[in-house]
Amino acid sequence: MDDNNKQSVVNMECVRLDSGIDYGFIDQVAQESEQDPALCYQCGNCTAGCPYTFVYDIPVHKIMRLLQAGQKNTILTSHSLWLCATCESCTTRCPNNIDVARIMDVLRHMARREGHVTEKRVKQFNDSFLKSVTKHGRVFELGTLTSYVSRTGRFWTDAELGPKVLAKGKIATRAHDIQGKDQVAKIINRFLGDEKK
Amino acid sequence: MSSDLTYAYYPGCSGLSTSKDYDESTRAICTALGLTLQDIPDWSCCGSTPAHTVDHVLSAALSARNLALAESMGVDTIITPCPSCLTNLKVAGHRMEKDSFKQEVNALLDTHCANTVVTKSVLQVLVEDLGVQRIEEAVSKPLKGLKVVPYYGCIMNRPPEVMNFDDPENPMAMDRILTALGADVLDFPLKVECCGGSYGVARKDIVIRLSGKLLELARDRGADAIVTACPLCQMNLDLRQAQINAALKETFDLPVFYYTQLLGLALGLRQEEMLLKKLVVKPWKVLGRIEEPEAAAV
Numbered sequence: 001m002d003d004n005n006k007q008s009v010v011n012m013e014c015v016r017l018d019s020g021i022d023y024g025f026i027d028q029v030a031q032e033s034e035q036d037p038a039l040c041y042q043c044g045n046c047t048a049g050c051p052y053t054f055v056y057d058i059p060v061h062k063i064m065r066l067l068q069a070g071q072k073n074t075i076l077t078s079h080s081l082w083l084c085a086t087c088e089s090c091t092t093r094c095p096n097n098i099d100v101a102r103i104m105d106v107l108r109h110m111a112r113r114e115g116h117v118t119e120k121r122v123k124q125f126n127d128s129f130l131k132s133v134t135k136h137g138r139v140f141e142l143g144t145l146t147s148y149v150s151r152t153g154r155f156w157t158d159a160e161l162g163p164k165v166l167a168k169g170k171i172a173t174r175a176h177d178i179q180g181k182d183q184v185a186k187i188i189n190r191f192l193g194d195e196k197k
Numbered sequence: 198m199s200s201d202l203t204y205a206y207y208p209g210c211s212g213l214s215t216s217k218d219y220d221e222s223t224r225a226i227c228t229a230l231g232l233t234l235q236d237i238p239d240w241s242c243c244g245s246t247p248a249h250t251v252d253h254v255l256s257a258a259l260s261a262r263n264l265a266l267a268e269s270m271g272v273d274t275i276i277t278p279c280p281s282c283l284t285n286l287k288v289a290g291h292r293m294e295k296d297s298f299k300q301e302v303n304a305l306l307d308t309h310c311a312n313t314v315v316t317k318s319v320l321q322v323l324v325e326d327l328g329v330q331r332i333e334e335a336v337s338k339p340l341k342g343l344k345v346v347p348y349y350g351c352i353m354n355r356p357p358e359v360m361n362f363d364d365p366e367n368p369m370a371m372d373r374i375l376t377a378l379g380a381d382v383l384d385f386p387l388k389v390e391c392c393g394g395s396y397g398v399a400r401k402d403i404v405i406r407l408s409g410k411l412l413e414l415a416r417d418r419g420a421d422a423i424v425t426a427c428p429l430c431q432m433n434l435d436l437r438q439a440q441i442n443a444a445l446k447e448t449f450d451l452p453v454f455y456y457t458q459l460l461g462l463a464l465g466l467r468q469e470e471m472l473l474k475k476l477v478v479k480p481w482k483v484l485g486r487i488e489e490p491e492a493a494a495v
Contacts, residue, residue: 001360015348017334051391051407052391055402055403062283075446085246085351085391085393085395087216087351087352087394088355089354089389089390092357092365099356101356105253106253109250109252109253112251119399119400122400124399125395125398126247126251129245130247130251133241133244133248137212137239137241138240138241139210139242139245140210140213145398157398158401161437164436168475168477170214170215170477172213172214179239180239180262183262183306184242184259184262186305186307187258187259188255188259191252194305195252
């Protein structure tokens with residue numbers, strides 16, 4: 001056995017299948033994603049095709065197995081949920097037609113609702129984007145970037161791209177407010193109101 | 198015939214900003230080929246990735262406001278050049294086929310969405326409604342001698358149950374169009390592999406690795422240029438190419454066109470109209486390799 005394999009045996013986590021299964025969690029994921037997690041037979045095709053495994057802490061087929069075992073906390077505190085780009089490779093290639101990317105999205109919704117954010121910058125970027133849509137009705141890319149930079153304090157983010165982008169007029173420097181921007185803001189605010197209930 | 202080719206047009210937010218070149222070249226080639234685009238009045242953002250990562254009803258509602266606006270236009274199809282907009286509009290329509298989901302979406306909207314309009318990509322209607330044959334007949338300046346790899350990005354065709362267009366693993370629509378334009382289209386096994394998507398800002402390391410792989414394969418295949426259909430892919434491969442070079446100690450020098458820009462050139466439209474000057478990796482040397490028809494005829 002080489003060192004890597006020894007290491008993975010040492011790191012292996014024991015899951016108590018007699019007492020540690022959160023059945024309510026499995027049901028909730030199944031209901032929100034309209035998918036049956038039990039259909040997964042661990043062929044590993046999703047992970048084989050996933051371009052993001054190199055940054056995941058838990059590969060996607062293991063997320064599926066942990067889901068079958070009702071391991072809510074392990075899943076919702078993983079980095080993988082926040083790094084999935086919904087590229088649909090897993091969904092397209094699952095031999096049992098499980099919409100794996102939809103399950104990953106639903107798990108991310110749950111992690112967000114329960115306050116588990118393992119990739120803060122990813123969430124902050126998405127929040128900045130939606131804030132811009134709430135304000136203008138369309139996303140104002142430069143405004144989104146500025147808001148992201150001020151929230152994260154990452155002032156050097158892409159700073160070197162600035163001259164290229166501005167010289168070529170690659171990015172609009174003024175927001176396009178639509179007439180119905182209030183309607184768009186209402187969509188988002190109604191959703192946020194429902195979520196609080 | 199031309200009356201059949203009338204569509205509601207959804208440009209997407211990036212079309213007003215970082216992919217203005219895609220939007221303008223799309224409009225120009227559609228006009229030249231006899232497609233009529235009617236902008237959806239006062240369209241709003243589809244929510245893109247940030248919305249669907251928060252909630253599926255929210256995401257569908259942001260898209261459905263636009264579906265509802267299109268319903269009032271008396272057209273049956275919306276077309277959009279952007280795969281991210283395409284996915285959101287199509288997924289919203291797909292999920293709203295379920296009544297309970299449609300009710301939840303409509304509860305967030307001011308104007309009711311009946312979900313009667315379908316959404317397709319500009320690429321899909323070019324291939325299915327107009328046909329590659331008609332494109333080929335309209336070519337006046339063939340792209341002879343230009344070696345290109347077509348890169349579709351990950352969500353133009355996936356998941357197949359929702360996108361319902363072309364092959365999800367080996368799409369051929371752009372290959373066929375580019376071949377009709379006279380270009381030398383090379384096989385590109387990573388044509389649906391993700392470029393890193395919207396992680397360019399928050400996790401640049403991801404885009405460097407994934408887009409770096411695409412640039413590497415394109416160069417190793419001997420391509421003069423990459424051809425894309427997605428604003429985010431184009432930005433990652435073009436604008437970030439120098440960042441990728443710096444991080445990977447590489448020397449990639451590959452122009453990244455929108456397929457609509459090359460289509461416009463082959464139709465004889467002016468370079469200025471295709472906004473080629475917006476490309477960060479300069480395309481002039483590569484475009485100089487296109488053989489003049491006179492020279493080719495001799």
